[in-house]
Amino acid sequence: MATKKTGAAKPAPKKEVAVEQEAPVEQKVYTAPGPVYEEPQAPQWEIKDRTYYLTGRKQPLIFRIPGKHSNKRNLLWFDNEKGYQRELRYATNQRSCFADEQTGPVTMEHIVFRNGALTVPREKVALQQLLSLYHPFKDKLYYEFDAVEVATDELDMIELELDALNLAQSLEIDELEAILRVEFGSRVKDMTSKEIKRDGLIYAKRKPATFISLAQDENVQLRSFGVKAVEQGFIGLSQDQRYFLWQSTGRKLFTIPFDENPYSALAAWFKTDEGVEVFQNLEKRLK
Numbered sequence: 001m002a003t004k005k006t007g008a009a010k011p012a013p014k015k016e017v018a019v020e021q022e023a024p025v026e027q028k029v030y031t032a033p034g035p036v037y038e039e040p041q042a043p044q045w046e047i048k049d050r051t052y053y054l055t056g057r058k059q060p061l062i063f064r065i066p067g068k069h070s071n072k073r074n075l076l077w078f079d080n081e082k083g084y085q086r087e088l089r090y091a092t093n094q095r096s097c098f099a100d101e102q103t104g105p106v107t108m109e110h111i112v113f114r115n116g117a118l119t120v121p122r123e124k125v126a127l128q129q130l131l132s133l134y135h136p137f138k139d140k141l142y143y144e145f146d147a148v149e150v151a152t153d154e155l156d157m158i159e160l161e162l163d164a165l166n167l168a169q170s171l172e173i174d175e176l177e178a179i180l181r182v183e184f185g186s187r188v189k190d191m192t193s194k195e196i197k198r199d200g201l202i203y204a205k206r207k208p209a210t211f212i213s214l215a216q217d218e219n220v221q222l223r224s225f226g227v228k229a230v231e232q233g234f235i236g237l238s239q240d241q242r243y244f245l246w247q248s249t250g251r252k253l254f255t256i257p258f259d260e261n262p263y264s265a266l267a268a269w270f271k272t273d274e275g276v277e278v279f280q281n282l283e284k285r286l287k
Contacts, residue, residue, distance in 0.1 A: 050128050051145040052118045059116030065137055067111045067130075069099070077134045090130055097130035113142065157208075164208030167215055168200045176200035178224030179214045189231055222267035222279075229282045237262055244269075253278060 054063060066073035067090035076085040077098075087099040091106035111127070112118065120128050132144055168176065173193050180188045180199055188196065204211040214220050229235045236247040241262050244253040254274070256265045269275040 045125070045129065047122050047125070049122050050120050050132065052113070052120070052131055052142050053145055054113055054116045054142050055140065060113075061115060063113040063116070065111050065113070065135070065141060068108065075136065077136075088130060088134055090127055095126060097126045097134060118142075160208045160212075161205055164204035164211045165201060167212060168204040171200070171215065173197065175215070175221065178221045179203070179211065181224045181227055182214055182220060186227065186231065189228075219264065219267040222270050223263045225279070225282070225286075226263050226266040226270070228286055232286065234282055234285055235278075
């Protein structure tokens with residue numbers, strides 16, 4: 001019995017697999033914010049009473065400063081924004097101290113300092129602005145009193161005095177003696193330790209900046225050392241103050257440079273090679 005031939009099996013059709021495409025990711029670019037520019041603001045005028053004082057020590061009963069521009073007195077102020085000079089004029093019935101901003105008839109008035117001072121009430125803004133901002137004589141013939149600035153200066157001075165007093169309290173008697181010799185000379189040698197301590201504190205309070213400067217100057221100590229050596233007769237200063245010498249032998253130590261203080265020159269000489277040997281010798285004798 002004949003068998004039926006079967007053909008080769010056909011391959012099954014391929015199924016197309018749908019591939020999902022990812023949506024593109026949107027990249028965000030960060031942009032740094034640019035600099036923010038702020039318009040400079042003009043300082044606000046503070047409404048308050050103001051006091052002005054004449055410079056210097058003189059306090060005349062009456063002193064007038066010019067309040068308007070004239071041929072004798074140049075009362076002009078250069079305006080950077082407008083680009084030209086503007087005439088200044090004080091008038092009691094005007095809001096501005098600039099002549100080009102004043103309208104109608106003007107009432108003039110003298111600007112008078114009495115006993116070296118002028119107090120302008122808060123209502124007279126035009127006069128205050130003229131004196132504080134525009135007048136060419138400000139800080140030359142007069143100045144404006146600033147309580148904050150004065151308090152700051154006084155505080156700085158008090159702190160400086162405290163520093164000087166603390167320094168004077170911590171110094172030894174020999175160090176104070178060296179400082180006082182600059183101020184009082186050779187009469188310090190006759191003072192007791194308590195007198196030196198007392199005068200050192202007084203000097204520190206009266207002249208704190210000078211005291212601190214002298215305490216930090218090593219030449220002050222050397223000068224005092226040289227003065228002691230001369231006072232006790234170990235070395236001598238020639239009559240013409242041209243050189244120092246050993247008092248016992250008369251041997252010349254060194255010549256003082258022209259137009260220089262003898263003891264300042266001696267302090268500088270103590271730092272030289274030859275001077276160091278003499279200093280060490282004198283240091284043993286003065287103990």
